[in-house]
Amino acid sequence: MKQHNVYINGVGSISIQEEGALALPDWGEENYLRCIDPPFAQYISPALLRRMSKVVKRGIVSALLALKDGGIEMPDAIISGTGLGCIEDTEKFLSAMIEQNEQFLQPTHFIQSTHNTVSSQIAIMLKCYNYNNTFSHLGISLESALFDGFLQIKMGMLSNALINGCDEMTPDYHLMLKKVGFWKDTPFQMEDMYQAITSGTVAGEGCNSLLLSNEKNEHTYAEIKDIQLIHHRNNNNIEELLEDFLDKNGLTLSEIDAVMSGINGEMKNDAVYDKLYTEGENNPTQLIYRHLSGDFFTSSGFGLIQSAKVLKNQNIEPLLFRKENKKNKIRHILFHNHYKNSTHALILLSVCSN
Amino acid sequence: MNQRIAITGLGIISAIGNNQSDTLRSLLESQSGIGEMQFLDSIHHEFPVGEVKLSDAELKKLCQIDDESIIGRTTLLGILAVREALKEAQIEQVEKHKIGLISGTTVGGMEKSEQFYLDFLQNDLHNEYINIHDCGACTEGIVEHTGNFCFCTTISTACSSAANALIMGANMLKAGYLDIVVVGGAECLSKFHLNGFNTLMILDKTPCKPFDQNRSGITLGEGAGYLVLETEEHAAKRNVKPICFVSGYGNACDAYHQTASSPDGKGALLAMQKALKMSGLKPQEIDYINAHGTGTQNNDLSEGIAVQQLFTPVPPISSTKSLTGHTTSAAGGVEIILSILAMKNQFLPQNLNYQDKIEELNFEPIKSNMLNHPIQHFLKNSFGFGGNNSSIIISNNI
Numbered sequence: 001m002k003q004h005n006v007y008i009n010g011v012g013s014i015s016i017q018e019e020g021a022l023a024l025p026d027w028g029e030e031n032y033l034r035c036i037d038p039p040f041a042q043y044i045s046p047a048l049l050r051r052m053s054k055v056v057k058r059g060i061v062s063a064l065l066a067l068k069d070g071g072i073e074m075p076d077a078i079i080s081g082t083g084l085g086c087i088e089d090t091e092k093f094l095s096a097m098i099e100q101n102e103q104f105l106q107p108t109h110f111i112q113s114t115h116n117t118v119s120s121q122i123a124i125m126l127k128c129y130n131y132n133n134t135f136s137h138l139g140i141s142l143e144s145a146l147f148d149g150f151l152q153i154k155m156g157m158l159s160n161a162l163i164n165g166c167d168e169m170t171p172d173y174h175l176m177l178k179k180v181g182f183w184k185d186t187p188f189q190m191e192d193m194y195q196a197i198t199s200g201t202v203a204g205e206g207c208n209s210l211l212l213s214n215e216k217n218e219h220t221y222a223e224i225k226d227i228q229l230i231h232h233r234n235n236n237n238i239e240e241l242l243e244d245f246l247d248k249n250g251l252t253l254s255e256i257d258a259v260m261s262g263i264n265g266e267m268k269n270d271a272v273y274d275k276l277y278t279e280g281e282n283n284p285t286q287l288i289y290r291h292l293s294g295d296f297f298t299s300s301g302f303g304l305i306q307s308a309k310v311l312k313n314q315n316i317e318p319l320l321f322r323k324e325n326k327k328n329k330i331r332h333i334l335f336h337n338h339y340k341n342s343t344h345a346l347i348l349l350s351v352c353s354n
Numbered sequence: 355m356n357q358r359i360a361i362t363g364l365g366i367i368s369a370i371g372n373n374q375s376d377t378l379r380s381l382l383e384s385q386s387g388i389g390e391m392q393f394l395d396s397i398h399h400e401f402p403v404g405e406v407k408l409s410d411a412e413l414k415k416l417c418q419i420d421d422e423s424i425i426g427r428t429t430l431l432g433i434l435a436v437r438e439a440l441k442e443a444q445i446e447q448v449e450k451h452k453i454g455l456i457s458g459t460t461v462g463g464m465e466k467s468e469q470f471y472l473d474f475l476q477n478d479l480h481n482e483y484i485n486i487h488d489c490g491a492c493t494e495g496i497v498e499h500t501g502n503f504c505f506c507t508t509i510s511t512a513c514s515s516a517a518n519a520l521i522m523g524a525n526m527l528k529a530g531y532l533d534i535v536v537v538g539g540a541e542c543l544s545k546f547h548l549n550g551f552n553t554l555m556i557l558d559k560t561p562c563k564p565f566d567q568n569r570s571g572i573t574l575g576e577g578a579g580y581l582v583l584e585t586e587e588h589a590a591k592r593n594v595k596p597i598c599f600v601s602g603y604g605n606a607c608d609a610y611h612q613t614a615s616s617p618d619g620k621g622a623l624l625a626m627q628k629a630l631k632m633s634g635l636k637p638q639e640i641d642y643i644n645a646h647g648t649g650t651q652n653n654d655l656s657e658g659i660a661v662q663q664l665f666t667p668v669p670p671i672s673s674t675k676s677l678t679g680h681t682t683s684a685a686g687g688v689e690i691i692l693s694i695l696a697m698k699n700q701f702l703p704q705n706l707n708y709q710d711k712i713e714e715l716n717f718e719p720i721k722s723n724m725l726n727h728p729i730q731h732f733l734k735n736s737f738g739f740g741g742n743n744s745s746i747i748i749s750n751n752i
Contacts, residue, residue, distance in 0.1 A: 078607070084488060085510065090546075094464075094471055097549050102397050110550035111613050111739075114460060115489065115510035120740025123609040129624055132607035132742055133518055136462075136510040138490035144507040148522055151529050176474050179481045231454075231497070231506040342494070343506065 006153045007352065009160070009219040010070020010211030011305045012062040014038060015293055016204050022292055022306075022319050027188040032174055032203040033294055044125075051108065052121065053089050055082075055168040058207040059118035060125060063164055070160075070211035070219045077131035077161040078119050079149050081141035083297020085115030088170050118166050118207075131158065139262075139339025140229060141165065142208070142298040143347070147227045149212050160213040165298030169205040177203070182295075184265065192265030193291050193322060201264040204294015208301025210308070216352055221308035222333075225249055225348040238344060239276060245346050246334075253277075257330045258285040260307045262337035263322060264295045272341050278323075284334065286322035300337045300345070307333045311351045358586040359524045360596030361748070363443025365435035365538075366691045368577030368678045369404035372416070373438055378695045384704050384723055386677045388561040388573050394543045395469075401557050403543055404575025404679020406431060417499065424482045426463040427576075429495035431684075432540035435578035436500045439536060443582035444594055448501025454532045455503045456523045457496060457580075458515025458539030460683045462489040465544040492540065505532060510683070512738035513646075515539045516579060517686030517746055521603045523583050533588050538580030538687030547682065548574055554613060560707075562649030562680070564673035565658065565719040567710040569649045575679020579687025598694055601635065601731065601749040604628025608741025614652050619660030621743040622646075622735065626664055629745040635731055637665045640747070642702055642732040644693040645719070647673020648680055657735060658715040668717035670724065676706035686736035690746060697729040697750050 016025055016033040025033055040049055040057045043064055049057065059080070067073065093109040116134040123132050131152070135144035142165030149161030177183065184192070184200035192198065212224070228245045232238065246252055261273040263286075277283055287310070293302035310316050310330060335347035364374060369387025371377035380387065388404045406413075413430040414421050417437075436455070445451060463486040470480035485491060493508040505526075509518045516539030523535035551557050551572060558571035589596050606628060608621025615622070630637065643665075646657055654673075661668055674692045675681075681688045696703045705719035730750050737743045 082510075083490065093550065094468060094546060097468070097545060098471060102545060102549050105549055105553045107550075107553035110553055113550070114512045114739050116512055116738065116740040116742055117612065119511075120607070120609075120612060120742065123607040123741065124611070127609055129607050129609050129621060131605045132511075132740075133509065133522075133605065134511050134742075135507055136489040137493060137506070137508040138488065140507065141490065148525075151525055151531070155525065155529055157525070172475060176484045176487075179474070179478065180484050229505055229507065231503055 002156060003154055004156055004214040006150050006224045007213050007216050008210050008221045008224060008308045009213040009217065010066040011308060012065025012069060012209040013302060013305055014058040014062045015206040015302055017292060022317050024291060024319055027202050029187065031184050031188050035205055053086055053112050055086055055088065055166050056112065056118055056121050059164055059166040060122055062207040062209040063122045063162055066162060066209035066211045070213065072160060072211060074126060074128055075160055075162040076158040077149060078122050078128060079133045079145040079161055080119040080164040080166060081135045081145035081298055082115055082166050083136060083138055083141045084167055084173065085136060086113050086117050087173050088168055089113040091170060091172055118164060139297055140343050140345050142301050143229055143337065143345035147229055150224055150227050153212055153214050160211065162209060162211055164207060164209045165301030166207040167205055167296045167298045169203050169296055174203055188265065193263055193288055196265045196267040196270045199266055201266045201295040204299060205296050206293055206302055208305055210304060220352050222311035222349045223352050225350050228346045230344040231342065242276060242346065249348055251332065253280065254282040256284045256332050256334045257326055257328065258287050259334045259336055260287040260303050262290065262300065263288045264290040272338055273336065283325045285325045287320045288322045289320060292319060304335060307335055307349050311349055357528065359527055359583050359600040360586045360589045361581050361598050361600065362584055362589050362594045362596055363439040363582030364691045364694060365437065365439030365580045366688060367406055367431050367434050368681055368688050369406060369575050370677050378699065381692060381695060381703055384706060386561060386706055388679050396545045396548055398548055398552065400559050401548065402561050402573055404573060405543060406576055419499065424486060425495055426466050426486050426492060427542035428459055428462065428540045429492050431542060431578040432457060432496040433499045435580045436496055436536055439580040439582050440500065448503060452533040453503055454505030454526065454535045455493065455497060456507055456509060456519040456535060456537045457493040458509045458519045458683045459489045459492050459541055460510050460512050460515060461541060461544050461546055462492050463487045464546045465542050468545050511742035512740060513682050513685055514736040514738035514742045514744045515683035517736035517744040518605060520746060521605055521744060524600050524603060527583060527585055534582060534584040536580050536582050539684040540578035541576060541681060541683040543574060543576040556650045558649060562676055563707040564647035564649045564676055564705055565654050565712060566708050567712050569651060569654060571650050572648050573679040575681045577678060577681040577684045577688050579684055579691045581687065581690065596751045598697065598751050599749045600746065602629040602633030602747040605744045608743055610741055613739050615656035617656060619656040621741045622657050622660035622737060623663055625743040625745040626660065626733065629733065629747045633747045635747065640669050640731050640733050641729040643669055643671040644689050644732060644734045645671050645673045646735040646737040647675055649675065655712060655714060658712060662716060670702045670720050671717065672703055672705035672720040674703055690734050690748065693732050693734055694748060697732060700728050701725045702727045
């Protein structure tokens with residue numbers, strides 16, 4: 001089978017960051033920030049806007065931004081990942097159902113509650129009849145979507161694919177996750193990202209889109225060399241699996257210039273990365289992003305976009321550094337995200353010289 | 355040819371049986387599993403449902419899981435079906451293989467969240483259920499009780515979730531990322547779904563009547579259906595005889611409306627065309643269509659129009675939702691397996707509760723089981739909210 005190369009040719013993002021250069025947000029008392037929304041009316045007609053929930057609007061705008069950035073109007077596929085789906089509408093319908101004892105309910109919130117609403121609304125807006133899919137698997141929802149698109153482009157089934165990672169963090173869901181220990185209960189400090197000594201992370205939300213293509217052109221940010229999603233319950237051999245992954249791509253860890261990891265200030269989470277990337281010799285430069293995006297099930301989308309920009313611009317914004325170990329040209333970035341150490345996503349991104 | 359995708363194991367649980375053999379018996383006898391709700395704690399008893407005839411406690415017992423375990427009904431259904439599929443495929447130790455699980459679900463642990471939601475927000479009585487609310491947690495729960503899969507993800511495209519899981523799984527095998535993959539879906543009944551569909555006024559107060567002129571909506575069901583896929587070459591290496599093969603599949607988007615199908619069935623037609631193209635088969639080579647056939651005015655007309663455009667004449671067609679109810683995210687898995695059981699036993703399963711032809715359509719569904727009717731290739735349609743339409747073509751191994 002002829003294998004095609006896969007490139008990132010466009011990106012779009014709605015996040016807790018203001019437009020322009022990255023800034024460290026003030027995490028406040030609650031360690032909980034919500035998106036800074038764009039003027040939706042510039043992108044979506046008022047008649048449609050009225051019915052859409054926040055996450056759908058954001059998902060559509062980040063998708064449109066990525067398409068525009070990549071110079072494509074009609075993608076071959078729309079594939080989304082979302083950990084929680086349209087949780088605001090789900091909560092509204094659920095609350096009404098409970099409060100009204102299953103009576104006199106309105107359909108609007110139910111209609112918008114399914115996880116595939118974002119993918120579907122993008123398709124309806126673009127009149128895109130092509131491949132359409134949605135993944136919802138905890139902290140690797142976006143990576144699953146990315147992998148689906150990557151695989152099909154590689155196999156020649158698609159020439160491009162629009163990938164979206166969308167999640168919203170409603171106050172109610174934030175509260176629920178607080179109860180199960182997701183969030184830090186002490187004020188966030190930058191030191192937490194360097195050496196975490198407490199549990200919990202900071203809560204954010206966002207929609208991030210990437211346009212993948214088999215064509216390298218003036219829009220290209222980086223090449224996705226390979227993706228591996230590893231489920232390894234009860235196993236402790238991630239080191240070996242990482243080595244296999246790099247070996248399959250003709251590389252060793254010492255040839256990786258930078259690792260963009262899912263470090264989030266939660267000590268158990270971060271220990272996994274520290275073991276892999278700080279204890280050896282000739283360690284890669286360590287890059288981080290969750291202090292800038294907040295943590296949510298698809299926050300890796302934000303990190304992937306930053307990685308793509310680093311490779312394109314050959315410039316690392318200071319706030320992304322955790323530790324600078326190498327100063328050479330950045331050829332390969334290993335993107336590594338794990339969810340509770342049970343599922344790992346390894347994504348190898350490489351520079352494209354035109 | 356040896357890169358063909360073989361199906362080597364099936365696992366199913368639905369209103370018409372807790373395993374393959376019970377299911378086949380019900381299917382042969384056209385015994386519907388639809389009736390008054392026994393287990394779902396809803397006020398809406400006016401709607402019949404297709405429940406699995408076991409309580410959560412009985413399901414746990416059957417799974418050999420401690421009654422105190424924090425586990426949702428969707429996960430329990432999934433565990434039983436995945437185990438049955440693995441057993442038939444002769445996979446005893448999952449960790450010995452490069453094997454993945456791709457599961458479809460939509461409501462996830464909702465049937466527990468809807469009981470405890472106010473507690474989640476107001477007190478700490480049921481916090482242990484918060485972690486099992488979402489879709490991914492359901493799949494992880496299945497993995498925890500079925501084996502150490504090296505890849506695992508969840509697809510959530512409403513009622514076509516399981517079919518899309520099959521498509522992703524087949525692609526991963528073709529690209530060599532996995533040797534074996536278990537694909538399908540699981541979904542239990544929930545008040546959330548029942549009330550949601552009720553607000554859309556698409557639930558039938560009598561058992562659903564797909565493709566009938568006077569059809570008046572869906573009967574919700576629940577269940578799980580999983581298939582073990584591997585390349586023909588890999589199955590041969592393991593000395594396992596394929597039950598049948600995945601010949602083609604197509605995924606398209608109707609791009610019309612979040613909950614309604616387009617009047618011309620565009621997305622449905624595209625999905626079927628893509629599947630046919632991949633299979634290399636001509637429309638007249640399809641011996642049977644297992645329709646999405648929900649029983650709503652909108653779906654059956656839209657799907658029927660699309661089928662008519664592609665097939666002249668329309669091959670024997672039925673919606674087995676008239677037996678099981680609509681198992682939503684599991685439907686793709688459950689109904690492909692029902693069709694495979696029919697194929698292996700050489701009969702065409704009937705479309706229950708049918709009386710009058712839909713005026714706008716030129717075909718009628720199968721009115722009674724047609725025995726001694728070999729099937730070489732069948733097409734399965736699976737459509738979901740959001741216009742997520744997928745079609746799968748399965749070919750017999752004889």
